[in-house]
Amino acid sequence: xxxxxxxxxxxxxxxxxxxxxxxxxxxxxxxxxxxxxxxxxxxxxxxxxxxxxxxxxxxxxxxxxxxxxxxxxxxxxxxxxxxxxxxxxxxxxxxxxxxxxxxxxxxxxxxxxxxxxxxxxxxxxxxxxxxxxxxxxxxxxxxxxxxxxxxxxxxxxxxxxxxxxxxxxxxxxxxxxxxxxxxxxxxxxxxxxxxxxxxxxxx
Amino acid sequence: xxxxxxxxxxxxxxxxxxxxxxxxxxxxxxxxxxxxxxxxxxxxxxxxxxxxxxxxxxxxxxxxxxxxxxxxxxxxxxxxxxxxxxxxxxxxxxxxxxxxxxxxxxxxxxxxxxxxxxxxxxxxxxxxxxxxxxxxxxxxxxxxxxxxxxxxxxxxxxxxxxxxxxxxxxxxxxxxxxxxxxxxxxxxxxxxxxxxxxxxxxxxxxxxxxxxxxxxxxxxxxxxxxxxxxxxxxxxxxxxxxxxxxxxxxxxxxxxxxxxxxxxxxxxxxxxxxxxxxxxxxxxxxxxxxxxxxxxxxxxxxxxxxxxxxxxxxxxxxxxxxxxxxx
Numbered sequence: 343x344x345x346x347x348x349x350x351x352x353x354x355x356x357x358x359x360x361x362x363x364x365x366x367x368x369x370x371x372x373x374x375x376x377x378x379x380x381x382x383x384x385x386x387x388x389x390x391x392x393x394x395x396x397x398x399x400x401x402x403x404x405x406x407x408x409x410x411x412x413x414x415x416x417x418x419x420x421x422x423x424x425x426x427x428x429x430x431x432x433x434x435x436x437x438x439x440x441x442x443x444x445x446x447x448x449x450x451x452x453x454x455x456x457x458x459x460x461x462x463x464x465x466x467x468x469x470x471x472x473x474x475x476x477x478x479x480x481x482x483x484x485x486x487x488x489x490x491x492x493x494x495x496x497x498x499x500x501x502x503x504x505x506x507x508x509x510x511x512x513x514x515x516x517x518x519x520x521x522x523x524x525x526x527x528x529x530x531x532x533x534x535x536x537x538x539x540x541x542x543x544x545x
Numbered sequence: 546x547x548x549x550x551x552x553x554x555x556x557x558x559x560x561x562x563x564x565x566x567x568x569x570x571x572x573x574x575x576x577x578x579x580x581x582x583x584x585x586x587x588x589x590x591x592x593x594x595x596x597x598x599x600x601x602x603x604x605x606x607x608x609x610x611x612x613x614x615x616x617x618x619x620x621x622x623x624x625x626x627x628x629x630x631x632x633x634x635x636x637x638x639x640x641x642x643x644x645x646x647x648x649x650x651x652x653x654x655x656x657x658x659x660x661x662x663x664x665x666x667x668x669x670x671x672x673x674x675x676x677x678x679x680x681x682x683x684x685x686x687x688x689x690x691x692x693x694x695x696x697x698x699x700x701x702x703x704x705x706x707x708x709x710x711x712x713x714x715x716x717x718x719x720x721x722x723x724x725x726x727x728x729x730x731x732x733x734x735x736x737x738x739x740x741x742x743x744x745x746x747x748x749x750x751x752x753x754x755x756x757x758x759x760x761x762x763x764x765x766x767x768x769x770x771x772x773x774x775x776x777x778x779x780x781x782x783x784x785x786x787x788x789x790x791x792x793x794x795x796x797x798x799x800x801x802x803x804x805x806x807x808x809x810x811x812x813x814x815x816x817x818x819x820x821x822x823x824x825x826x827x828x829x830x831x832x833x834x835x836x837x838x839x840x841x842x843x844x845x846x847x848x849x850x851x852x853x854x855x856x857x858x859x860x861x862x863x864x865x866x867x868x869x870x871x872x
Contacts, residue, residue: 355715358792380796387818388792528722531787 345369349385350377350404357381358388361409365392370411377404393538436473438539439465441481444489446545455490461545462494471503472543474535477524478508481545483515487522495523506531547800548755568686569620574763575688575750577616579681587683591616593753594630594674598710598828599720599727602641606648606673607731612753612829613675614656618738619751619832620688622681627653629663632672645673653677656733687741689750689763692835696747698772698858699844701737702729702831704757704822705785712793718784726782730829736848741834744843752830756801757823760833761858761868762808771863774823774870776815780855781822789818789825797826805868814872823870835860 347364349357357376364372374385382398382405389396389409397408445454446461462484465472475498477485484491485507499505505524512518512526536542546554561571568587569579577591593613597605610627617624629649633642653660658677692698709723720727734751741749752760757779761772801824811820831854836844841856848854 354796355711355717355793359715378796380794380799383799384792384794386792387790387794391791526783528718528784530718530722531784534787 344371344373344408347372347374349381350375352376352381353378354380354384357385361385361388362392365394365409365411372409374407374409375404376407379405381405382407435538436470436540438535438542439472439475440536440542440544441475441477441484442479443545444480444483444491458484458545459491459494462491462498466494466497466501466503471498471501473539474504474506475524476506476508476527476532476535478511478532480511480515482507482511482521483517485522485524486517486520488520489522492522499523506535508532547797548759548804549800568683569688573688573690575616575620576753577620577679579620579683579686581683585682587681587686589617589620589622589679589681590676591679592630592674592676594632594672595828596670596672598706598730599713599723601720602644603648604727604731606645606650607652608648608727608829609645609673610649610652610656610675611731611733613677614652614658615734615751615753615829615832617677617679618734619749620679620681620686621738621742621746621749622679622686624653624656624658624677624679626659626661627675627677628661629665630672630674630676631663631665632668632670633665634669634671635667637671642671645671649673649675652731652733656735685742687746687749689748689760690766691748692764692770692772692860693747693837694770694860694862696835696837696860697841697856698761698774698860699834699836699841699854700752700757700779700831700857701734701834701848701854702732702752702829703780703782703785704752704825704827704830705782705788706730706828706830707756707795707797707825708785708788708793708822709782710828711795712784712788712791715793717788717791717793722784723782729782729831732829734832737832737834737854740844740847741832741836743847744834744836744840746834746836746840746844748835750833752827752833754797754826755804756798756826757830757833758805758809758868758870759801759824760830762805762866764833764835765808765866765868768864768866769862770860771865771867771869772858772860774858774868775872776819776823776870777872778855778857779823785822785825786818789822794821795826798824801826808867810867810869812869812871815870820870
């Protein structure tokens with residue numbers, strides 16, 4: 343018997359919040375009951391964004407949403423559910439490259455800088471390209487105007503790779519107004535990048 | 546209340562009084578009313594209040610005031626005086642109410658108006674806003690109708706406040722994450738209003754509860770004019786798209802969709818998430834301005850494109866009232 347989240351009588355965003363809580367507890371199959379179309383659509387949207395298949399049925403003013411998280415363990419039973427008509431599952435996201443430093447490896451700093459630049463240049467030539475490059479801690483200094491690595495990061499961004507730069511880190515180093523490439527981001531998005539990436543590389 | 550419900554209620558009322566002093570009244574969809582005093586001066590009346598959209602009481606006060614003042618700016622007027630409207634549970638603490646009022650008062654002063662008083666009601670859920678009076682020359686009133694074939698449509702603030710406020714309520718983001726949207730909501734539409742006046746805008750309105758498309762629809766007469774919208778050119782506050790795709794969409798956006806659907810033709814390439822963003826109810830949104838090609842030139846000389854405004858569509862002659870949304 344799948345767990346049931348009863349979100350009837352609740353208005354947005356609570357049905358989505360309760361669904362998220364259930365998924366965060368590690369459930370891979372659950373049913374969500376809602377009693378309005380807004381909640382039905384929003385929970386479906388949220389479930390799809392989390393890589394769940396969604397099947398909706400209605401009886402007597404109650405919408406029953408059956409969610410199943412697609413994953414290695416769930417592949418066999420996934421066919422029991424119709425595919426959601428919404429966005430493709432986030433499991434199609436590619437590699438996230440997480441860069442927490444402005445040098446590559448431990449040892450000589452000058453060498454570390456040269457290596458990191460070479461790494462970014464090589465990354466742009468690789469097929470497939472990564473999904474996102476996330477810069478945090480001293481890594482954000484790579485995206486600041488004047489840094490050696492800005493051309494390489496701009497090149498990646500031009501090829502469609504999303505470059506996320508940690509806003510808290512930029513504030514910490516006092517360089518928020520000097521970002522030359524990428525999108526200023528936050529821990530929420532960074533965490534979700536880590537969770538949703540098919541795999542990740544940490545530098 | 547959604548636009549559909551509001552229209553139903555208004556239909557139950559007898560038609561508004563017809564007097565030649567009423568330049569803008571019940572019979573147009575503008576958010577403010579204009580009453581002519583003499584050949585040189587007309588009064589603009591408007592009021593707006595709502596429940597807290599952010600937790601910080603001072604910022605809430607600023608946003609509520611900027612939102613109420615916006616209706617005056619959308620018409621091209623100057624706010625003169627304002628009165629507070631307050632619903633507040635006494636149990637919440639008077640220092641919080643004082644912060645809300647301080648935020649509102651400072652914003653009113655920034656707009657060049659004075660706060661004269663107000664009224665408070667004990668209520669379970671706090672609500673705050675203002676009734677604002679402005680002055681305008683009777684011949685220089687900008688209204689939502691008047692756009693012409695070939696005009697450009699510009700928008701002066703990003704979209705996404707309803708979605709972000711929902712995400713904040715659901716704890717998906719923090720108030721820090723929506724700092725840019727909070728700054729945007731607290732910003733006055735004064736400079737945009739002045740630029741629109743100077744550029745000889747054909748029509749102007751502000752984007753609030755009916756969303757971008759709902760207010761754009763108000764700019765289209767019953768027939769003869771349509772508008773092509775370029776969805777990708779619409780400026781968005783950070784995280785708006787992410788939160789929309791995660792279901793942080795307020796019920797108002799769905800109501801707005803039901804209301805405008807009849808007149809909107811979606812290109813199949815416009816994703817569902819982006820559609821909902823165009824329908825997201827805004828708090829203290831930017832101005833939507835219809836500008837001739839010459840007007841656009843003047844406007845772009847006064848305000849910085851990209852930072853202060855974006856060109857998001859163009860008006861076209863169309864037998865049917867319609868909005869065509871392209872990618």
